[in-house]
Amino acid sequence: xxxxxxxxxxxxxxxxxxxxxxxxxxxxxxxxxxxxxxxxxxxxxxxxxxxxxxxxxxxxxxxxxxxxxxxxxxxxxxxxxxxxxxxxxxxxxxxxxxxxxxxxxxxxxxxxxxxxxxxxxxxxxxxxxxxxxxxxxxxxxxxxxxxxxxxxxxxxxxxxxxxxxxxxxxxxxxxxxxxxxxxxxxxxxxxxxxxxxxxxxxxxxxxxxxxxxxxxxxxxxxxxxxxxxxxxxxxxxxxxxxxxxxxxxxxxxxxxxxxxxxxxxxxxxxxxxxxxxxxxxxxxxxxxxxxxxxxxxxxxxxxxxxxxxxxxxxxxxxxxxxxxxxxxxxxxxxxxxxxxxxxxxxxxxxxxxxxxxxxxxxxxxxxxxxxxxxxxxxxxxxxxxxxxxxxxxxxxxxxxxxxxxxxxxxxxxxxxxxxxxxxxxxxxxxxxxxxxxxxxxxxxxxxxxxxxxxxxxxxxxxxxxxxxxxxxxxxxxxxxxxxxxxx
Numbered sequence: 001x002x003x004x005x006x007x008x009x010x011x012x013x014x015x016x017x018x019x020x021x022x023x024x025x026x027x028x029x030x031x032x033x034x035x036x037x038x039x040x041x042x043x044x045x046x047x048x049x050x051x052x053x054x055x056x057x058x059x060x061x062x063x064x065x066x067x068x069x070x071x072x073x074x075x076x077x078x079x080x081x082x083x084x085x086x087x088x089x090x091x092x093x094x095x096x097x098x099x100x101x102x103x104x105x106x107x108x109x110x111x112x113x114x115x116x117x118x119x120x121x122x123x124x125x126x127x128x129x130x131x132x133x134x135x136x137x138x139x140x141x142x143x144x145x146x147x148x149x150x151x152x153x154x155x156x157x158x159x160x161x162x163x164x165x166x167x168x169x170x171x172x173x174x175x176x177x178x179x180x181x182x183x184x185x186x187x188x189x190x191x192x193x194x195x196x197x198x199x200x201x202x203x204x205x206x207x208x209x210x211x212x213x214x215x216x217x218x219x220x221x222x223x224x225x226x227x228x229x230x231x232x233x234x235x236x237x238x239x240x241x242x243x244x245x246x247x248x249x250x251x252x253x254x255x256x257x258x259x260x261x262x263x264x265x266x267x268x269x270x271x272x273x274x275x276x277x278x279x280x281x282x283x284x285x286x287x288x289x290x291x292x293x294x295x296x297x298x299x300x301x302x303x304x305x306x307x308x309x310x311x312x313x314x315x316x317x318x319x320x321x322x323x324x325x326x327x328x329x330x331x332x333x334x335x336x337x338x339x340x341x342x343x344x345x346x347x348x349x350x351x352x353x354x355x356x357x358x359x360x361x362x363x364x365x366x367x368x369x370x371x372x373x374x375x376x377x378x379x380x381x382x383x384x385x386x387x388x389x390x391x392x393x394x395x396x397x398x399x400x401x402x403x404x405x406x407x408x409x410x411x412x413x414x415x416x417x418x419x420x421x422x423x424x425x426x427x428x429x430x431x432x433x434x435x436x437x438x439x440x441x442x443x444x445x446x447x448x449x450x451x452x453x454x455x456x457x458x459x460x461x462x463x464x465x466x467x468x469x470x471x472x473x474x475x476x477x478x479x480x481x482x483x484x485x486x487x
């Protein structure tokens with residue numbers, strides 16, 4: 001498949017032409033949520049960004065196997081994810097529930113939020129606890145190659161030994177000496193030979209609830225190991241795209257690469273794609289600063305930092321207005337601007353359905369369509385795409401107002417362009433059209449107003465127009481009759 005799609009690869013730190021290993025098939029693995037709490041907006045941005053990528057690759061005709069895991073065990077609290085208490089167990093103990101009750105609750109909540117944001121489900125959504133056997137087999141392979149060692153029933157990856165024949169810092173661009181010097185001592189360090197060594201299998205303490213039998217101990221897998229085992233199982237030893245938030249790059253993804261090379265001498269993914277973080281009024285979003293809010297709080301406007309609530313599609317549109325690799329800053333001003341922009345785009349879609357062929361053509365949609373593809377082919381550049389879609393919106397309004405004429409071929413191309421890129425690629429939904437009865441109600445109201453005008457009852461006609469404006473609907477009188485849109 002010939003496409004001039006270029007993707008920024010964290011591994012090479014440059015944009016590279018996208019050439020799948022086995023076209024037209026594409027394998028994509030994205031690190032999913034650890035289901036111990038409500039999904040936060042930073043996570044939502046990551047999953048929406050990869051939803052955009054998934055949608056666009058599918059639109060281009062690729063057959064994408066999209067794997068996004070659920071971490072339901074083994075993710076500990078420490079910086080590297082393998083020191084301290086299990087996040088899910090800790091929440092379960094506080095709530096006096098079984099760990100799997102916590103997993104179930106927050107997995108369901110995660111799926112509900114993804115549905116609200118119109119994020120497509122992945123092709124496969126494996127869980128860590130469902131792949132313990134595969135993880136044990138991967139540990140055995142790494143032990144056999146001599147890149148891991150056992151201490152008291154736990155298995156650790158030997159980073160310094162690995163680095164003698166491989167580049168441990170190939171993804172994060174750091175030298176091993178610098179990484180060692182910048183690593184603070186952590187609990188359990190006495191078992192490890194080196195500061196950077198990380199757990200592949202952890203022997204469980206007697207009080208630990210989630211544990212499984214292995215050749216070494218009753219225990220549980222290391223967090224990094226889980227993703228390597230699941231990506232290997234469903235996408236093979238080497239696949240096309242590995243994605244996640246930029247915070248996963250320095251340790252989690254670095255360790256995944258080391259595990260894969262140690263076990264099978266292959267770089268797991270050809271392209272490493274990372275989304276950037278969210279900030280609020282220029283500050284990093286965090287609970288300690290009191291500027292972290294959940295999707296539900298954003299919809300309801302119930303957080304002290306928010307002036308009002310915003311619809312899910314307004315939030316998705318806001319996310320798409322920034323490139324996935326750039327920092328995205330939340331502010332009331334930015335959200336209000338996005339709300340206006342989103343409504344403008346959706347109004348264009350509503351108007352588009354009522355456009356008619358108007359004889360001699362003055363509009364060419366082909367170049368505009370190509371610019372939309374050029375934007376997305378440049379590392380999925382959604383903000384540039386949206387700018388081009390606003391140009392399409394301007395054309396729609398000009399044709400509606402009679403300022404431009406359009407023939408049947410270009411009208412069809414315009415409808416395809418908006419449907420393809422607004423609805424299918426950006427994944428936006430016209431919320432004002434969610435109520436199927438609304439168009440019929442508006443038609444009846446417009447008919448009553450026209451009857452009032454015909455009877456020269458202009459007071460009633462104006463009262464209907466102003467009343468609709470007050471509740472967010474605008475009437476537009478034109479040569480073809482009266483149309484309406486949501487303000």
